[in-house]
Amino acid sequence: MKEAIVVLGMHRSGTSSVAGAIAKLGAVVPQTLMPDHPDNPKGYWESGPLVDLSDRILASGGSSWSDWRAFNPDWSQSPEGLALTKKLAPAIRAEFNGAPQIVIKDPRMCRIFPIWQAGLKGAGYQARVLTPLRSPNEVAASLHHRDGFTLAHGMMIWLRNVLDAERASRELPRAFVLWRDVLSDWRTHLLAALADVGATPPRRSDLADAEIDAFLDAGLRRQTHDALVGAPDWVEKSWTALLRLRSSPGEPDALADLDEVREELDAATAIFGPVLVGLERDAGGFLAARRELDVLGPDHVRLGHELIGMTANRNDHAGLAHTRLEALNNAEAQLIHAQAELDKLAVARLALDERLTQTLNELVGMTANRDDHARLAAARHVALETLALQSNDLSERLARSEAVRDRLEVVIVARDAASAEALSASEAQLGRLTQALEGMTANRDEHQKIASERQILIDQVKHEAMRLAAQADEQQAAESRKIASLEATLREESDQRQTLADALDQAVVREAHLLEQAAEASRLLSEKEAIIAIALQERQAIEGERKALSQDLNALRQRQMERPVRSSLDLIGDAWTRRAKAS
Template sequence: MHRSGTSMLTRLLNIAGYALPGNLLGANEGNKTGHWEPQFLIDLNQSFLNRIGSDWSDWSEIDFDAIPKDTLSGYQTALQSWARTELGGRSSLVLKEPRSCRLAPPMLAALADEGFETRILVPYRNPLEVAQSLEARDGIALRRGVLMWIRHVLDAERFSRGLPRSFVDYSDLMADWAAELLRISRDVRLDRLSRIDEIAEEADSFISDEHRHHAGDTGTLAAIDYTAGMALTIYRALADLCADPNKAEVMAAFDGLRAQLDEMERLTLPTQRDADRMLAQVQTTLRTLEHEHLDLQVRYEDMTRNVGGIWELHSTVAELNRKNESFISDLSARLAERENAVRMRTDELMQAQSLLSEKVKEINALNARLAEAGSTGQMLQQRLDDAAKRLEESSAEHGLRDEATQARIAQLEEQLTEARAKLEAGLAERSRLETERWQLEQDLMLRLADLEAKLAASQTQIEHLQAERDELVARLATAEQALTETRGRLTETREQLSEA
């Protein structure tokens, strides 16, 4: 039976050297030291109960003859395959699963067919303690918990007859585990349980009263109306089975009690099941309403947050609009200033270009004058050369040098000297003007490069400012769209709340 010390007894068997299956259900709030039962067997038994219309918390008799053969054989085949695999090459295998009390007939038959020599240990506990534990863990009513205890105990006793078995009182196991293991060893011939000295240290460290949360006695059972009859009678008789697992008087008494329980089931269980179904429907409806209430509450909280978010978003948008207008105004002023600076730089450039044009014209006029002076000098030089030639010819012919000729020669030489001086002066002036023109061109080129660089920087800054303005306009549009969507969701939520 559930909550009856089965986990403690299973662990003691394991400490003594008897093997457990793999993949055990571990510790949890229901049992902080571990359940020591295989998850596969839990799932297999619960699935079988579900298929035959029962449950682990049911206290009804199972009519195995009414179960379809394929359902029963499928269950037994799965059990045999799993048990065979888990046993492997080991000599023992401890199977602990509380549902086995009611499912013992097909389980024992399947294990016997597989060649297992089964020994039965039936730990039991005060029915009120069990019912209180089930109530705390699973919310099962105390009366139903007592009925579950009665069914599980009577079925476990009935179905284990004819096999080596031993009954174990949870209170006695807590009080003196060593004595109880020695008695179990004698009842079912498990020799390792008698080696108390070998397991004492580990067993003592495992067993602790702090894990026992509910305790009762026969006096308490006798004082409660729904435990003073059948439950108290069974609990007292189990002590006789501890002393003699096959005491005939007790087995006969249990047969009578089991018949009474079956009759009680037939009288009350259909009504109880109807009530359980109605209660389940009410609980389902209640859970649905609770979920709807929680959903509405969450939606209301979301709506409240959305309203606050809308006002916050509205304030944010207003602040963005204000900053955007201020920025656009500042940007427009800066653009106007930059455009004005560009115009001024352009005017300066045009003036410089005009000045350069004038200087070029002056240089061209000077070049023309220089060319004219050069031409005049060449003409005078030619005339001088011609005169000298004629003089030489005349001198050679006549051998005479008169004063008039000498004077003319001197005059011509003087004119030539003057022409040469003018030519040299013109060439010097031309060189000066060309140097001045080159310097002016260099200065203009530098100023032009500076103006172009400043113009490019101004254009880059203007483009950057325009990009910032475009980004602000986009952010403003996004914020306005989010505000519109949020207002739409708020309207939809209000309509849904109104409909609810």
């Protein structure tokens, strides 16, 4: 038959560490492992579907993992019990896929292991039980840290789980091992426990040993309270017996001590369990309220940070919009300045056009009077100086005007060199000047086009700036709405937190009131028992007095019956005496 290494131990007792180490030695783990959690950073090594079945079994039996009462012994015979029991073997087969050696772990099984043992047997597995042990003080402290339970409640949960697990595994191959021993020297203690239950690890190797060395971390044992400080007698007696079972899992004296504690616990549960239900319910509400407050606390802080961040973003967007607006104003000023420069250039072009027209007219006149070469030369010289001055004045503002100046200088130099050809040179100069005039006209049209394009660019920049400003306003409005929504959420959560705090205060007051009522009820019960004892004593005394009075009454009645007889005789004697005297 296939074998199942069952890590059967109480919550917070190192069951995850032991199950993980066994898995690294080659035992097959469930296919659907529960995810890691800060409480178990190296994994639970539990099957999600099997844990869900355990919770459903406990819930259908009116219990839970944190209950310290015995589980309903008749549950398996109920319709719900029969239906859930039938699901165990298929769930085990689905999770382990028929592997020959598996490791299964769920602390909830401690209280319902006979049910799970039947499921394992139905799936074809022989259970071999390994129980990690941890000081009940450490377990209670860990439960207090994780779940908020009182130390007394945590010890009662520990007591119920270890007692039920130990009793249910007596007929199976089993071993008990201290969790702290596994953390300090797993090669000695864990391997010996596996050998005691008859399980042979298939993956024992240097590689597996290195993996387990890295996996087992003594820092996982965050609660260290080996000494049983303030532990009840039941807890101390059970812990001592469990420690003796490490060397001998069937030691009769240890088993007898555990049976005695179990019987006393069950008897006490039958008396006090119903009375404590209300208090536990109120305490559960108190813990739930505190957990909800703990959950809301980080959200409240996170929302506050988001609000601060969004406020900063809003200020950043406002600053960005202001910067963009300043840049737009600067660009607009630069464009206005450029437009003024273009206007100045246009005026200069007009003056140049007028002078060129005058020069052309003079050239035309000089062409008509070919013989007046001296006047033509002087006119050419004056035109050359004028054009040179205008070209120097416009060289920095209009690059294309330099080409015109160069062509005019070439024309003038050519005419000075070839005075004989004055007419042809004048005609050539006229053509060149005409061409230059056309070029300048084209340049003027181009500048006008550039000015028009710049105006279009200005309009586009203005439109983009207006669009960005509107978008910034819209984003600012949306962020304002979101901030308002977050503020409303914060106020609502603050109100909820205050409501929970009020409920918590009411629960504390109610708990104190219930404790006072319980104390008063206990005092009244003690007084009642004392009164009943006194009444019984008085009743016995009255009964004795009644018997004595009855005897006295009977004696009195007897005397009363005798008294009338003696009186009649006396009367008769007196009568005879009186007659004798009369005679």
